[in-house]
Amino acid sequence: MNQEPTSDPLEDARQTFVRSWGALGSSWGVSRTMAMVHALLLVTDPPLSTDDVMAELGASRGNANMNLRELVGWGLVRRVVVEGERREYFEAEKDVWTMFCTIARERKRREIEPALALLEACLATTKGLRSGKAKAFHKQLSELAQFVGTANAVLERISASEQSKVIPAILKWLK
Template sequence: MEGETSCSNPLHDAREEFVSQWGTLGSAWGINRTMAQIHALLMTSPRALSTDEVMEALQISRGNANTNLRDLVGWGLIRVVLRKGDRKEYFESEKDVWKMFCTISRERRRREISPATEVVARCAESTKGLKDPDAQAFHDQMERLLDFLKLAERVSDAVASSEKNFVVKLAAKLFSK
């Protein structure tokens, strides 16, 4: 990252490694690599950064920075900060990891699980009562998938609205055996 120059700065090196790896992980999770890197940069920054600072740190274009910053605002993972007397917009990330997790869970439900549930429900409904064995098999599969997606919605809702301690205790019970 360009913003911090030093021959041997452990903080700079660690932040650079984290930002790079978060970008790689973001790609594996279906998130744009640059979006994940911007999120990592803001998540680890002690202060809000301007678009120019993000561009410089990650060596990305203004268009790429603006698009991904707006997407992160849309996800609710970062927010715009205005400074009195300054026309620039600054951006800061939520620092609370649990709140980030809940936000991502809620957004993934809204953007991915709910639309899939709607499609599968329509497909199940449109094949209900058909007598052809292939149609019945298709309908049965849609019903099983719909049951699973509805469960995923309930779990997502429960996690997103839960207190951290409750979920940690539940996870400990589930994974302690």
């Protein structure tokens, strides 16, 4: 992935943003390129084609295609049809609140729920055990499960709400 030098400050800022956002992505369990593609679409107005993404990021077709597809799978990017064009174009959901809700819902489904399931399973298999060690294990896991369950419910509730209902309440609470 290459970068061309520019002296256009806007282009510089875009590049900086896209690349750095990509780097940050990896600490959140998102691959660099996927984060970069998302960042790119987020700050680009007319929808982009696969080739545009390839060109902007210097990625291969397969890579661009795969990451676009995955972003569509997450619901963060939409395929759009451009009048009189055969090629597919992509645009990101620009509204930050909607984006947050989408991410929350997907992570919940893909990561929190499996974790809960694991905890429940371990709780179930140690339910009947009477030894002190088993009791302690069971108690520790059940506290964890309860916490994760609450977090799950909070995300559920928040991401099903209107931004206009939630944000003001939060800001007020922050005081």
